[in-house]
Amino acid sequence: MSYYLGIDIGTSGTKTLLIDVSGKVIAEANAEYPLEQPKPGWTQQDPEHWWKATVSTVREVMKASKVKPEAVKAIGLSGQMHGSVFLDKDDNVIRPALLWNDQRTAAQCEEITAKAGGRNALIKLVANPALTGFQAPKILWLRDNEKRNFDRLAKVLLPKDEIRRRLTGDYVTEVSDASGTLLLDVVKRKWSTKLLSKIELDAALLPRVVESDEVTGTLTSQAAKQLGLTTDCKVVGGAGDCAAGAVGNGVVKSGVLSTSIGTSGVMFVHSDEPQYDAAGRLHTFCHAVNGKWHMMGVNLTSGGALQWWVDSVVQGLAGIPEKSRYEAATREAEKVAAGSNGLLFLPYLNGERTPHADPNARGSFVGLNTTHTRGHLTRCVMEGITFALRDSLAIIESLDVPVKQVRASGGGSKNPMWRQMQADVFGKKITTLEVEQGPAFGVALLAAVGDGAYRNVEAACKATIKVADETKPDRSAVKRYDELFPIYRDLYASLKDSMNKLADIQGR
Ligand SMILES: Nc1ncnc2c1ncn2[C@@H]1O[C@H](COP(=O)(O)OP(=O)(O)O)[C@@H](O)[C@H]1O
Numbered sequence: 001m002s003y004y005l006g007i008d009i010g011t012s013g014t015k016t017l018l019i020d021v022s023g024k025v026i027a028e029a030n031a032e033y034p035l036e037q038p039k040p041g042w043t044q045q046d047p048e049h050w051w052k053a054t055v056s057t058v059r060e061v062m063k064a065s066k067v068k069p070e071a072v073k074a075i076g077l078s079g080q081m082h083g084s085v086f087l088d089k090d091d092n093v094i095r096p097a098l099l100w101n102d103q104r105t106a107a108q109c110e111e112i113t114a115k116a117g118g119r120n121a122l123i124k125l126v127a128n129p130a131l132t133g134f135q136a137p138k139i140l141w142l143r144d145n146e147k148r149n150f151d152r153l154a155k156v157l158l159p160k161d162e163i164r165r166r167l168t169g170d171y172v173t174e175v176s177d178a179s180g181t182l183l184l185d186v187v188k189r190k191w192s193t194k195l196l197s198k199i200e201l202d203a204a205l206l207p208r209v210v211e212s213d214e215v216t217g218t219l220t221s222q223a224a225k226q227l228g229l230t231t232d233c234k235v236v237g238g239a240g241d242c243a244a245g246a247v248g249n250g251v252v253k254s255g256v257l258s259t260s261i262g263t264s265g266v267m268f269v270h271s272d273e274p275q276y277d278a279a280g281r282l283h284t285f286c287h288a289v290n291g292k293w294h295m296m297g298v299n300l301t302s303g304g305a306l307q308w309w310v311d312s313v314v315q316g317l318a319g320i321p322e323k324s325r326y327e328a329a330t331r332e333a334e335k336v337a338a339g340s341n342g343l344l345f346l347p348y349l350n351g352e353r354t355p356h357a358d359p360n361a362r363g364s365f366v367g368l369n370t371t372h373t374r375g376h377l378t379r380c381v382m383e384g385i386t387f388a389l390r391d392s393l394a395i396i397e398s399l400d401v402p403v404k405q406v407r408a409s410g411g412g413s414k415n416p417m418w419r420q421m422q423a424d425v426f427g428k429k430i431t432t433l434e435v436e437q438g439p440a441f442g443v444a445l446l447a448a449v450g451d452g453a454y455r456n457v458e459a460a461c462k463a464t465i466k467v468a469d470e471t472k473p474d475r476s477a478v479k480r481y482d483e484l485f486p487i488y489r490d491l492y493a494s495l496k497d498s499m500n501k502l503a504d505i506q507g508r
């Protein structure tokens with residue numbers, strides 16, 4: 001029997017799982033690592049943590065599964081998107097990687113937009129507007145702020161592609177993750193030489209681009225030894241965590257939409273052709289399915305806002321293991337009726353992407369009164385996060401994209417109360433899958449396709465993914481949320497100026 005590994009280099013940790021060729025999960029392991037926040041809005045990580053987590057989790061699943069190393073035929077890589085690993089000519093990491101939710105690049109986004117000939121011209125070249133989290137402005141930030149580091153720069157890799165380099169020795173990325181650099185001609189699925197020349201970046205800094213199910217190399221003898229695998233083990237392109245999660249959720253055809261509540265929040269729809277939101281609020285990226293695309297809305301602080309609330313604010317829960325902490329907090333929230341008695345929360349703790357594209361947006365509770373308890377506040381944090389996802393859903397639906405099925409995923413959707421809340425806030429039935437493993441499962445399937453076990457990604461999904469559960473919306477809760485959503489939506493415009501002034505003070 002053949003086996004496949006899926007490795008997801010997430011923001012809070014790495015998740016690795018081993019599947020057999022039928023898609024059955026044989027073993028899984030997680031390893032967490034820290035996030036550096038040297039200033040508000042700045043996020044960085046040491047790529048060495050990702051490598052150590054990759055080695056330890058692969059060794060753990062191999063030990064637990066007792067599968068023979070030679071039976072592991074291929075590895076798929078997934079990871080947090082947009083991050084920048086800066087390497088010198090000897091492959092030394094020059095400085096900590098800047099992450100997807102880092103907001104320090106507003107000036108460089110303006111420069112890219114101007115040099116491209118304006119926002120519309122930029123969208124024509126790379127299908128997307130310049131956003132602070134994307135990779136291209138990060139490279140220019142290095143040029144503008146750390147000249148000595150920039151002068152040493154020989155290659156820039158995305159997080160999962162840095163792990164590929166350590167596995168196979170190759171500089172390679174694939175179309176779904178490359179879309180989030182702002183340097184890919186998303187329609188043609190290759191680097192945009194036009195934009196590179198306009199912003200005076202050398203194409204030699206970038207890795208080769210392939211499709212997600214293509215084999216990019218095999219393990220070096222050093223990596224095989226470290227992981228306990230063989231040098232015959234292939235590594236396929238894999239995907240950015242959003243497209244990988246979509247494959248893992250079977251979102252590989254029109255009509256199926258997935259929501260994910262992880263650290264970030266994502267609403268993701270497949271499209272057979274490149275489709276755009278003219279206002280640039282949704283991202284248009286290549287899918288991990290050959291010759292297909294997707295649109296998505298991304299919230300920068302989604303489950304991350306509940307994590308902040310539970311870990312940094314709520315008293316009395318510290319010291320309880322993570323899972324029980326969330327359960328204890330959400331049990332209190334469950335006792336509160338839908339709508340948190342007129343209390344609203346804006347989850348823009350680290351700025352926001354969809355729909356506001358504002359690095360200086362900030363979070364807030366609005367509508368507090370003396371009857372509100374900790375349970376009300378916890379519930380309204382979860383509701384605010386879910387309203388932020390509804391913002392993306394509303395844009396997707398306004399573009400006449402068919403939404404026949406909504407699949408919920410990510411750490412937040414494992415909680416039944418949050419699944420019910422999503423059904424009620426979206427006013428739609430929510431389905432969950434038998435195996436809810438998200439990105440790591442998705443790229444393990446891509447590895448199986450790359451190894452020839454399935455004809456293509458669609459066939460792999462059809463053979464392995466089964467719907468487990470449905471959550472139907474509750475009519476009275478839907479009514480309550482429909483009443484609150486327009487009020488939530490208006491708040492950003494009312495508070496924008498004050499938020500921006502406060503962000504300025506916080507940044508000093
Ligand atoms: N039992 C739970 N109840 C509610 N939310 C949870 C629970 N477990 C995890 N979460 C949420 O899921 C988030 C982590 O999601 P996950 O998909 O594991 O993260 P990542 O984005 O780092 O890969 C947490 O920040 C938290 O908001």
Ligand SMILES: O=C(CO)[C@@H](O)[C@H](O)COP(=O)(O)O
Binds near residue numbers: 010079080101180242
């Ligand atoms: O920026 C995006 C997608 O555009 C994020 O989805 C990151 O890719 C990180 O995600 P998580 O660590 O929350 O899974």
